[in-house]
Amino acid sequence: MKKQFAPLFLIALLTLAINFTSCKSKPKDADIKATIEAALKADPMAAGTSVSVEKGVATITGECKDDMCKAHCAEIVGKIKGVKSVVNNCTVAATPMPATGATDAEVDLLSKGLADALKDHPGVTGTVENGKVILKGEIAKAKWAMIKQTIDKLKPAGYELSGLKIK
Amino acid sequence: MLAENKYQGLINAATVAGVANLQVREEEGVLFIDGEAPSGAVKDMLWAEYDKIDPNFLTGDLVMNINVASAAPVTSAKVTTESSNLNIRKGPGTDQAIIGKAAHDEIVTVISQSSDQWWLIRTKDGEEGYAYAQYLTPEA
Numbered sequence: 274m275k276k277q278f279a280p281l282f283l284i285a286l287l288t289l290a291i292n293f294t295s296c297k298s299k300p301k302d303a304d305i306k307a308t309i310e311a312a313l314k315a316d317p318m319a320a321g322t323s324v325s326v327e328k329g330v331a332t333i334t335g336e337c338k339d340d341m342c343k344a345h346c347a348e349i350v351g352k353i354k355g356v357k358s359v360v361n362n363c364t365v366a367a368t369p370m371p372a373t374g375a376t377d378a379e380v381d382l383l384s385k386g387l388a389d390a391l392k393d394h395p396g397v398t399g400t401v402e403n404g405k406v407i408l409k410g411e412i413a414k415a416k417w418a419m420i421k422q423t424i425d426k427l428k429p430a431g432y433e434l435s436g437l438k439i440k
Numbered sequence: 441m442l443a444e445n446k447y448q449g450l451i452n453a454a455t456v457a458g459v460a461n462l463q464v465r466e467e468e469g470v471l472f473i474d475g476e477a478p479s480g481a482v483k484d485m486l487w488a489e490y491d492k493i494d495p496n497f498l499t500g501d502l503v504m505n506i507n508v509a510s511a512a513p514v515t516s517a518k519v520t521t522e523s524s525n526l527n528i529r530k531g532p533g534t535d536q537a538i539i540g541k542a543a544h545d546e547i548v549t550v551i552s553q554s555s556d557q558w559w560l561i562r563t564k565d566g567e568e569g570y571a572y573a574q575y576l577t578p579e580a
Contacts, residue, residue: 430468
């Protein structure tokens with residue numbers, strides 16, 4: 274008798290499991306999410322944001338360029354049918370600091386150019402500090418004149434040459 | 441304006457020699473001279489003048505960026521290393537991989553002079569890449 278019941282029991286268990294999962298994921302959430310995504314996509318201000326929906330609660334994540342943009346995104350989402358409430362987890366992009374002096378790219382260019390210029394002159398070492406080129410070591414005059422002409426083209430802020438000796 | 445006074449003779453020489461777009465400015469004790477010399481000889485003359493005022497260019501209070509106006513773009517150049525071969529690299533920088541060599545005294549084709557430091561060249565064997573411009577002398 275026991276053997277006959279076993280498959281029945283399994284079927285019952287399976288139906289229960291299926292019911293459970295279908296209950297858990299309300300199909301509506303996915304629809305709401307799709308509608309919101311379409312609305313966000315259509316609005317250039319909402320670029321960079323994404324949304325998730327659970328039980329009618331829409332959570333917006335991503336990065337907005339300013340507070341106004343963040344509020345605007347919440348407004349769009351709040352208007353969508355089926356959204357019960359909006360959780361706005363958007364971050365606001367930090368305002369870029371105004372650059373002071375040489376940019377990193379310019380400093381990199383100078384450092385790289387300096388390394389290239391000194392590559393064949395192992396007697397001299399060079400570093401860049403606050404845009405100034407600091408040279409140390411010993412070098413023949415003709416070579417130094419050539420290097421100086423090259424480095425001057427890289428627009429350094431100046432030189433610190435007390436450690437450089439001309440042979 | 442201390443540095444400007446010091447190098448006044450050089451600035452005058454540049455003006456007389458017909459350096460175009462001559463720009464002189466002083467910032468925190470450093471004088472910057474930019475301009476375009478009509479010929480390589482004028483540029484060399486100015487550097488000699490600089491050396492006279494500031495022997496061996498060791499004070500570090502002048503940054504002189506004088507380019508030579510080129511009537512026609514350079515199309516070929518001679519490899520003027522001391523004696524060794526010249527590295528040809530994948531990109532403009534000593535951190536770039538070496539992809540070939542140009543022999544000392546070899547004549548190469550200059551494809552582009554996009555940077556002052558690195559020129560894009562092609563050897564007669566068809567090797568193409570960037571070489572350090574200091575070791576390339578334009579062929580007339």
